Amino acid sequence: MTKREVHFTLNGRSVTYEVEPRTTLLRALRHHGVTSVKRGCEEGECGTCTVLLDGVPVKSCTVLALEVEGRSVLTAEGLVGKDGKLHPVQQAFVEEGGIQCGFCTPGMVLTTYALLKKNPDPSEDEIRLALAGNLCRCTGYTGIFRSVKRAAELLKDQA
Amino acid sequence: MEKKSMIGAWVTRVYDPEKAAGTLKFTDDLSFGSELLYARAARSTIPCGKIVNIDYSEALKVPGVVKVIVGKNFPIHFGIYLKDRTAMAVEKVRYIGEPVALVVAESEDAAEEGALKVRVEYEEETPVFDAAEAMKENAPLVHPDLGSYEHVSFVTPVPGTNIAQHFKIRRGDIEKGFEEADQVLEESFSCPQIAHAFLEPHACICLQDPVSQEVTIWSTAQSAFTLRELVAKGLELPLHKVRVIAPPIGGGFGGKAGITVEPLCLAAALDPDIKGRPVKLFVPREEVLTTSWVRQGWNTKVKMGVKKDGTISAMKVELVFDTGTSAEYGANPVRSAGYTSMGCYYVPNIWTDSYGVYTNKPFGGAYRGFGLPELMGGLEAVVDAIAYRIGMDPIEFRLKNLLKPGLPTCTGMPMPPHALDKIIKKVAEKIDYHREEPPVRKGWKRGKGIALAIKAPAMPADASSSATVEILGDGSVKVLAATMDMGQGAYTAYAQIVSEELGVPMERVKCYYPDTAAQPYDWQTVASRSLWSMGMAIKRACEDARSQLLALYAEYWQCNPEEITIEDGIVKCPKLGKAEPIDEKTQNGFKMPDGKYKGGPIIGRGHFVPPDVVYPDLETGQSEKSVVHFTVGAVGVDIEVDPGTGEIVVNKAVAGYDAGRVISPLNVKCQIEGGTVQGLSAGMFEGIYYDKNGKLLTPDFTDYKIATTMDVPWEIESFCEETPEDPSPYGNRGVGEHSMISPAAALGNALYKAIGIRIHQYPFTRERVYMAIKAAERGEKDFWG
Numbered sequence: 017m018t019k020r021e022v023h024f025t026l027n028g029r030s031v032t033y034e035v036e037p038r039t040t041l042l043r044a045l046r047h048h049g050v051t052s053v054k055r056g057c058e059e060g061e062c063g064t065c066t067v068l069l070d071g072v073p074v075k076s077c078t079v080l081a082l083e084v085e086g087r088s089v090l091t092a093e094g095l096v097g098k099d100g101k102l103h104p105v106q107q108a109f110v111e112e113g114g115i116q117c118g119f120c121t122p123g124m125v126l127t128t129y130a131l132l133k134k135n136p137d138p139s140e141d142e143i144r145l146a147l148a149g150n151l152c153r154c155t156g157y158t159g160i161f162r163s164v165k166r167a168a169e170l171l172k173d174q175a
Numbered sequence: 176m177e178k179k180s181m182i183g184a185w186v187t188r189v190y191d192p193e194k195a196a197g198t199l200k201f202t203d204d205l206s207f208g209s210e211l212l213y214a215r216a217a218r219s220t221i222p223c224g225k226i227v228n229i230d231y232s233e234a235l236k237v238p239g240v241v242k243v244i245v246g247k248n249f250p251i252h253f254g255i256y257l258k259d260r261t262a263m264a265v266e267k268v269r270y271i272g273e274p275v276a277l278v279v280a281e282s283e284d285a286a287e288e289g290a291l292k293v294r295v296e297y298e299e300e301t302p303v304f305d306a307a308e309a310m311k312e313n314a315p316l317v318h319p320d321l322g323s324y325e326h327v328s329f330v331t332p333v334p335g336t337n338i339a340q341h342f343k344i345r346r347g348d349i350e351k352g353f354e355e356a357d358q359v360l361e362e363s364f365s366c367p368q369i370a371h372a373f374l375e376p377h378a379c380i381c382l383q384d385p386v387s388q389e390v391t392i393w394s395t396a397q398s399a400f401t402l403r404e405l406v407a408k409g410l411e412l413p414l415h416k417v418r419v420i421a422p423p424i425g426g427g428f429g430g431k432a433g434i435t436v437e438p439l440c441l442a443a444a445l446d447p448d449i450k451g452r453p454v455k456l457f458v459p460r461e462e463v464l465t466t467s468w469v470r471q472g473w474n475t476k477v478k479m480g481v482k483k484d485g486t487i488s489a490m491k492v493e494l495v496f497d498t499g500t501s502a503e504y505g506a507n508p509v510r511s512a513g514y515t516s517m518g519c520y521y522v523p524n525i526w527t528d529s530y531g532v533y534t535n536k537p538f539g540g541a542y543r544g545f546g547l548p549e550l551m552g553g554l555e556a557v558v559d560a561i562a563y564r565i566g567m568d569p570i571e572f573r574l575k576n577l578l579k580p581g582l583p584t585c586t587g588m589p590m591p592p593h594a595l596d597k598i599i600k601k602v603a604e605k606i607d608y609h610r611e612e613p614p615v616r617k618g619w620k621r622g623k624g625i626a627l628a629i630k631a632p633a634m635p636a637d638a639s640s641s642a643t644v645e646i647l648g649d650g651s652v653k654v655l656a657a658t659m660d661m662g663q664g665a666y667t668a669y670a671q672i673v674s675e676e677l678g679v680p681m682e683r684v685k686c687y688y689p690d691t692a693a694q695p696y697d698w699q700t701v702a703s704r705s706l707w708s709m710g711m712a713i714k715r716a717c718e719d720a721r722s723q724l725l726a727l728y729a730e731y732w733q734c735n736p737e738e739i740t741i742e743d744g745i746v747k748c749p750k751l752g753k754a755e756p757i758d759e760k761t762q763n764g765f766k767m768p769d770g771k772y773k774g775g776p777i778i779g780r781g782h783f784v785p786p787d788v789v790y791p792d793l794e795t796g797q798s799e800k801s802v803v804h805f806t807v808g809a810v811g812v813d814i815e816v817d818p819g820t821g822e823i824v825v826n827k828a829v830a831g832y833d834a835g836r837v838i839s840p841l842n843v844k845c846q847i848e849g850g851t852v853q854g855l856s857a858g859m860f861e862g863i864y865y866d867k868n869g870k871l872l873t874p875d876f877t878d879y880k881i882a883t884t885m886d887v888p889w890e891i892e893s894f895c896e897e898t899p900e901d902p903s904p905y906g907n908r909g910v911g912e913h914s915m916i917s918p919a920a921a922l923g924n925a926l927y928k929a930i931g932i933r934i935h936q937y938p939f940t941r942e943r944v945y946m947a948i949k950a951a952e953r954g955e956k957d958f959w960g
Contacts, residue, residue, distance in 0.1 A: 049206070051204035052196070054374070054375070054425070056460065057460040059877075061875060062460075062876055091197065092195070092196060093196060095196075102195055109191070110187050110188070111187060113845040117194075117373070117424065117425045117426040118191070118423065119201065119373075120374050121197070144885055144887075148885050153373055153426050154426055154662045155848065155849050155852075156850070156853065156887060157852065157883075157887045158845075158848040158852070158887065159845050
């Protein structure tokens with residue numbers, strides 16, 4: 017199949033990928049070594065491939081790579097500072113037991129980041145609702161809820 | 176000031192920063208260059224029958240397809256306990272979804288397209304889907320050749336039947352026990368197969384060197400060394416010619432133990448036309464259920480006799496596990512449930528039959544809890560029911576019949592020390608068990624329930640571990656301990672042990688993911704054994720390294736080793752007033768007072784094997800030491816049910832276990848939280864279903880529901896008691912699996928309190944609960960639908 021070019025911003029830098037029209041954003045990113053974006057189901061059900069597309073969490077297995085032309089894509093690697101320091105949201109997951117196997121973590125972190133941008137002080141209900149599309153089999157979500165609350169605190173301290 | 180111990184210290188977990196950043200590479204994230212080939216299986220469309228012809232000519236026409244391999248090209252039987260499984264169907268298919276051909280191509284897309292073009296002609300035979308039916312005489316045989324399969328000595332198949340495993344307990348006088356009883360109650364409970372639903376699907380890359388014939392396997396494997404052994408045996412290669420590299424795995428729960436999808440990938444990598452090129456098999460989510468194990472379906476029947484005073488006098492237990500088409504690993508949970516079939520109770524007269532039964536369905540194997548959720552899902556309900564029957568409080572009944580330390584288990588082994596009585600009381604107190612409270616939600620029904628948990632590591636008597644601890648030239652430490660840290664946090668606990676024993680900061684200790692070519696042997700990362708068994712090996716390796724280092728310093732400084740300490744990476748001899756950080760001398764050798772160099776890199780070695788386990792007698796199940804130890808605990812839940820929809824909401828869950836000693840509190844807390852939710856999820860939502868022809872109806876997360884953020888209890892409280900284990904590195908014993916054992920049973924008991932009817936079929940889905948409430952309104956006391 018003929019390949020076409022797609023130009024977009026990945027974690028703050030401009031990139032050009034050559035992709036087949038049928039290639040999903042998930043597969044395109046992974047093919048280029050962006051492996052924080054996990055393939056847990058490729059059916060839009062598990063949330064491990066979550067990226068932020070123009071700041072909004074989407075499942076990259078349900079987006080065609082060509083659809084991101086001119087748009088901005090953020091992945092978990094993109095949250096890490098140039099000095100190697102974790103973003104407060106990532107740090108909160110480390111501190112509060114929000115991580116076990118780590119396979120859902122990049123997606124969880126990005127969804128949390130988007131939630132707290134929109135709503136810096138979410139209630140327990142709002143946290144649960146925001147993360148309902150990201151499955152986790154290890155933590156029972158309990159440590160993740162603690163992490164989101166801790167992330168909110170850390171971000172407030174930082175502001 | 177006394178030095179703060181690292182054992183029990185609240186520390187964050189190693190590798191979590193990389194996981195949070197997304198930079199940790201899992202198997203599917205590795206690159207292998209343009210020589211990499213991709214494999215995809217074509218699968219059986221019928222549940223049972225002979226393969227007449229496989230036509231893959233159209234598959235070969237797909238651009239990029241290089242080869243199609245069928246079962247008869249690779250007919251080797253693999254398996255850990257009972258070798259009843261081949262990578263692909265050979266002559267006969269046994270379930271819908273069984274691999275019948277493997278398409279190998281230059282791209283994943285081409286392999287997938289090729290797999291869709293394979294056409295198979297079958298001669299259909301009569302399948303059997305229900306384990307009870309399969310046990311009947313004259314049932315069609317799933318494995319007519321069962322008698323010829325190789326198996327370990329402690330597995331007992333019954334050739335000529337569908338019974339792949341039959342484990343027995345015969346203790347006391349069962350008839351006399353029931354005669355002595357004033358009340359006898361018999362109940363049965365059942366549950367369909369359930370899925371591990373780890374978020375990382377299986378992936379595997381295999382490569383065989385065409386010259387040396389050496390095989391390298393990168394796989395999502397819990398157990399690199401057992402995988403190595405099973406592959407080497409199957410391929411008749413020496414162990415050193417099989418190398419297994421196990422990158423971090425995204426959840427296991429038993430589903431990546433032993434040998435799983437690797438033989439399928441090997442079928443391609445070993446092919447003469449392919450050999451020398453790496454082949455990757457990524458198993459898509461919808462195929463995970465049919466390619467890997469599931470938890471066996473089960474039916475647990477318990478007949479219990481009690482005296483007027485509430486003492487249990489006899490118990491008869493029949494466990495029927497639906498093991499699907501293979502009992503390769505599934506034979507062992509059948510044993511595990513069998514030799515623990517007394518539960519947490521002292522039962523003087525007990526008779527147990529635990530069966531693993533073949534059916535024409537995907538196959539059952541290891542799953543967190545390993546036979547015990549299956550036992551306790553029935554037993555703990557019967558305990559509540561019989562307590563109500565004799566008018567006794569269920570907590571009091573449990574305490575009265577508790578398997579106190581020193582009393583014999585069903586195998587005759589004396590129960591080791593524990594604090595279960597204390598745990599039960601605490602759990603009851605924390606959910607306010609004895610207080611009937613009004614529902615929080617208007618019009619809902621509220622109930623509280625409790626269930627006990629028990630489990631021993633289920634493993635061969637001689638499951639061993641070994642580790643090395645190398646002190647590097649700057650005082651940092653390299654630990655080689657081939658446990659798979661799949662999220663349970665083993666490497667964090669290991670770093671704590673090394674820090675404690677060597678006196679180096681924890682941040683300067685590094686554990687590496689398993690590679691059989693680089694690391695010393697460990698049996699498997701299963702059975703909640705690692706921090707106990709590997710913990711022993713690591714502690715011993717530290718003692719060895721430390722004594723080597725101190726002996727060198729003693730000579731170097733001309734003092735006694737006992738006069739030297741290591742704290743925070745600084746070696747000190749207070750008597751001589753000397754202190755220095757560990758430096759390159761530990762690597763390059765010490766220049767001793769006589770002018771000669773001594774030493775060289777310091778590598779401590781440690782190993783461990785349980786010393787005294789005796790396999791239970793095959794006829795009676797009796798053994799003076801049937802298992803290494805037991806971890807016990809209790810779960811309590813406070814729930815509410817919406818009578819209009821059958822929805823269950825868990826207000827609060829409390830879980831307590833006797834961990835012996837908590838080494839890594841954050842990990843223990845998170846294991847309990849995660850296992851509690853996994854157990855509740857199983858209890859409320861999970862079941863694998865098939866249509867009448869055996870076709871899977873639940874191949875994805877839309878139809879196979881697991882708990883989401885919306886389904887989690889509003890509060891989970893966990894705690895541990897610490898009754899020391901011996902032998903054990905610090906008195907600790909495993910807790911990883913235990914948290915999953917009894918949440919579903921506790922839920923069932925709470926549900927009964929809430930709606931006044933006993934549901935005999937898991938899971939307690941909304942529909943089932945709603946129907947049960949309707950039945951209760953008609954005055955019924957049991958619901959079987």
